Amino acid sequence: MSTLTKVTPYANEPFTNFSLDENKQAMEAAIAKVKSELGQEYPLYIGSEKVVTEAKIKSINPGNVDEVIGYVSKANQALAEKAMVAALETFESWKRVHVRKRAEYLFKAAALMRERKHEFSALMILESGKNYVEADVDTAEAIDFIEFYAREIIRLSEINETGPLTKIAGEDNKISYIPLGVGVIIPPWNFPLAICVGMTTAAVVSGNTVLLKPASTTPIIAHKFVALMREVGLPDGVINFIPGSGAEVGDYLTTHPKTRFISFTGSKEVGLRINKLAADTVPGQIWIKRVVAEMGGKDGIIVDETADLDAAASAIVASAFGFQGQKCSAGSRAVIVESVYDQVVEKVAALTKQLQIGLPENNFAAGPVIDKTSYERILEYIEIGKQEGILLAGGEKAEGNGYYIQPTVFGNVSGKARIMQEEIFGPVLAIAKAKDWQEAIAIYNDTEFGLTGAYFSTDEERIAEALETVHCGNLYINRKCTGALVGVHPFGGFNMSGTDSKAGGYDYLLLFTQAKLTSRKI
Numbered sequence: 001m002s003t004l005t006k007v008t009p010y011a012n013e014p015f016t017n018f019s020l021d022e023n024k025q026a027m028e029a030a031i032a033k034v035k036s037e038l039g040q041e042y043p044l045y046i047g048s049e050k051v052v053t054e055a056k057i058k059s060i061n062p063g064n065v066d067e068v069i070g071y072v073s074k075a076n077q078a079l080a081e082k083a084m085v086a087a088l089e090t091f092e093s094w095k096r097v098h099v100r101k102r103a104e105y106l107f108k109a110a111a112l113m114r115e116r117k118h119e120f121s122a123l124m125i126l127e128s129g130k131n132y133v134e135a136d137v138d139t140a141e142a143i144d145f146i147e148f149y150a151r152e153i154i155r156l157s158e159i160n161e162t163g164p165l166t167k168i169a170g171e172d173n174k175i176s177y178i179p180l181g182v183g184v185i186i187p188p189w190n191f192p193l194a195i196c197v198g199m200t201t202a203a204v205v206s207g208n209t210v211l212l213k214p215a216s217t218t219p220i221i222a223h224k225f226v227a228l229m230r231e232v233g234l235p236d237g238v239i240n241f242i243p244g245s246g247a248e249v250g251d252y253l254t255t256h257p258k259t260r261f262i263s264f265t266g267s268k269e270v271g272l273r274i275n276k277l278a279a280d281t282v283p284g285q286i287w288i289k290r291v292v293a294e295m296g297g298k299d300g301i302i303v304d305e306t307a308d309l310d311a312a313a314s315a316i317v318a319s320a321f322g323f324q325g326q327k328c329s330a331g332s333r334a335v336i337v338e339s340v341y342d343q344v345v346e347k348v349a350a351l352t353k354q355l356q357i358g359l360p361e362n363n364f365a366a367g368p369v370i371d372k373t374s375y376e377r378i379l380e381y382i383e384i385g386k387q388e389g390i391l392l393a394g395g396e397k398a399e400g401n402g403y404y405i406q407p408t409v410f411g412n413v414s415g416k417a418r419i420m421q422e423e424i425f426g427p428v429l430a431i432a433k434a435k436d437w438q439e440a441i442a443i444y445n446d447t448e449f450g451l452t453g454a455y456f457s458t459d460e461e462r463i464a465e466a467l468e469t470v471h472c473g474n475l476y477i478n479r480k481c482t483g484a485l486v487g488v489h490p491f492g493g494f495n496m497s498g499t500d501s502k503a504g505g506y507d508y509l510l511l512f513t514q515a516k517l518t519s520r521k522i
C-alpha cells in the first residue's frame with residue numbers, strides 16, 4: 001500500500017432517515033437485491049483456502065421461516081485445528097506489518113461498507129429480523145467500530161510522543177503496545193454485524209490473527225463482512241472464518257494451548273464456561289489466556305415523581321421493545337415510584353399496544369424473535385409472568401410465518417420475581433412499584449447483572465445521587481438505556497454482565513495488546 005489515507009478526526013456514522021421516500025425506496029431496492037441472491041452456499045476461509053464442507057449451517061429468515069438465507073460450511077475440530085495452524089503462521093508476518101498499514105485496511109473496509117450500507121442492512125433484515133432502523137443502526141455501528149479502532153491503534157502507536165512515562169536523565173524509555181497472538185472471536189447473533197465487526201477488527205488492527213466463529217443463526221452477514229475484508233486485500237490467514245458448533249469448535253479452541261486470548265460476547269452461561277475452561281492451563285501452553293467476556297443484562301429504567309412522564313414512558317417502551325427486546329441493553333425492567341406509578345404504567349401499556357407486528361422487510365415496529373428455541377423460552381417466561389404480575393399488554397404469540405410474539409408488559413411485579421431477575425432476551429417488560437426514589441434505586445440494584453440503566457428525574461440532588469449509586473456500566477439520565485454510540489458511550493457492564501471491557505472506548509485496544517517497556521541507556 002503506497003499512499004496512506006489522511007486520518008480525519010473520528011465522527012459517528014449518521015443514521016438514515018427512513019421517513020424520506022428516497023431512503024425507504026433505497027432500502028427496498030437493497031432488500032430486493034439481497035433476496036435475488038438468497039440460497040447460496042458460503043465457504044469457510046482458512047489461511048489462503050476456501051473450504052467447502054458437506055455439513056452445513058442452514059440460515060433462515062426468522063420472520064418467514066420458509067425462506068432460506070443461505071448455507072454456510074461448518075467447521076469441525078479438525079478444521080478448527082487447521083485454522084489455528086494458519087493463524088499461528090500468519091501471526092509471524094502480520095505482527096510485523098506497520099500499524100498504519102494495518103489501519104489502512106480498516107479505513108478501506110469502512111469506506112466500502114459505507115458504500116454498500118443498505119445491502120448490509122438488508123441482509124440483516126432478512127437474516128436476523130431487524131426492521132429498517134435497527135438494521136441501519138447496526139451497520140452504522142459496524143462502520144463506527146472500524147473507523148474508531150483504526151484511529152485508536154494509530155493513537156496508541158504514537159503514545160510516546162505525548163510523554164506517558166516519567167523521564168529520568170541518562171535513559172530513553174518507551175512503551176509500546178504489541179499484539180498478543182492468535183485470538184478466538186465469538187460474537188452473538190443480536191448485533192450480527194456491529195459486534196462481530198467490532199470484536200474482529202479491534203483484535204486484528206492490534207496485530208493479532210484470529211479465528212472467527214460467528215453465531216450459528218447469523219453466519220451469512222458475518223461471511224459478508226469477512227468477504228469485504230478479503231476484498232480490501234487483508235492478507236490471507238489474518239481472519240480465519242470458521243462457523244461451527246459452539247460446544248464443539250468453541251470448547252476445542254477455548255482449551256487449545258496456542259489460543260492466546262478469547263474475545264466473547266454472549267450469554268452469561270457461555271461466558272462463564274469460557275472463563276472457567278480458559279483458566280485451566282494445558283500442556284504446551286506458556287501464557288495465561290486473556291478472556292474478554294461481555295455477557296447478559298437485566299437492565300432497567302427508574303422513574304421518580306419529578307420526571308417528564310411522557311418522555312419516561314416512551315423511553316421505557318423503546319428500551320424494552322427495540323429489536324423485540326433482544327439487546328443486552330434492553331430495558332426489560334422498569335421501577336416507578338408509587339405516586340406516579342398508575343400514570344406511567346397506563347402510558348407504557350398504551351404505547352406498547354400501538355406497536356404493530358409484522359415482517360421486518362415491510363418495516364414493522366415489532367418483528368420476530370431469532371429462532372424456535374428463543375421463541376419457546378420467551379413464551380415460557382410469559383407464562384411465568386402471568387403468575388408473577390398483572391398482564392397489562394400482549395401476553396400471547398402473534399400471527400405470522402415466523403417467531404412472532406406480542407410485546408408484553410407485566411405490572412406490579414416484585415423485585416425478586418423471576419421475570420425481574422432473569423434475562424429473558426425477548427419482548428417482555430416487568431414493572432415494579434417503589435415507595436420512593438431511594439427504594440426504586442435499591443430495586444434496580446438488586447440484580448446479579450449491571451449493564452445499562454436509566455434514571456428519569458428533574459431533581460438535581462437525586463440525579464447526583466443516582467449517578468453515584470445506580471450500579472451499572474452504562475448509566476443514562478433522562479433517556480433510554482439502549483443505543484450506545486461508539487466513542488461516545490463506551491459500552492460494557494459490571495458483575496455478571498461481564499468484564500466491563502468497554503467496546504468502542506479509548507482503552508479497548510489495550511485488551512488485545514501487551515505493553516512492552518524498552519529502556520535504552522544514553
Ligand SMILES: NC(=O)c1ccc[n+]([C@@H]2O[C@H](COP(=O)([O-])OP(=O)(O)OC[C@H]3O[C@@H](n4cnc5c(N)ncnc54)[C@H](O)[C@@H]3O)[C@@H](O)[C@H]2O)c1
Binds near residue numbers: 190195295
Ligand atoms: N454485554 C454485551 O455487550 C452484549 C452484547 C450483545 C449480546 N449480549 C448477550 O448475548 C446473549 C445473546 O446472544 P447469544 O444467544 O448469541 O449468546 P450465546 O451465549 O448463546 O452465544 C454467543 C456465542 O457463543 C457461541 N458459543 C456457544 N457455546 C459455546 C461454547 N461452549 N464455547 C464457545 N462459544 C460458544 C455461540 O455459538 C455464539 O457465537 C444475551 O445474553 C445478551 O445479553 C451481550
Ligand SMILES: N[C@@H](CCC=O)C(=O)O
Binds near residue numbers: 329482484
Ligand atoms: N450497544 C448496544 C447493545 C449491544 C447489545 O446487545 C446498545 O447500547 O443498545
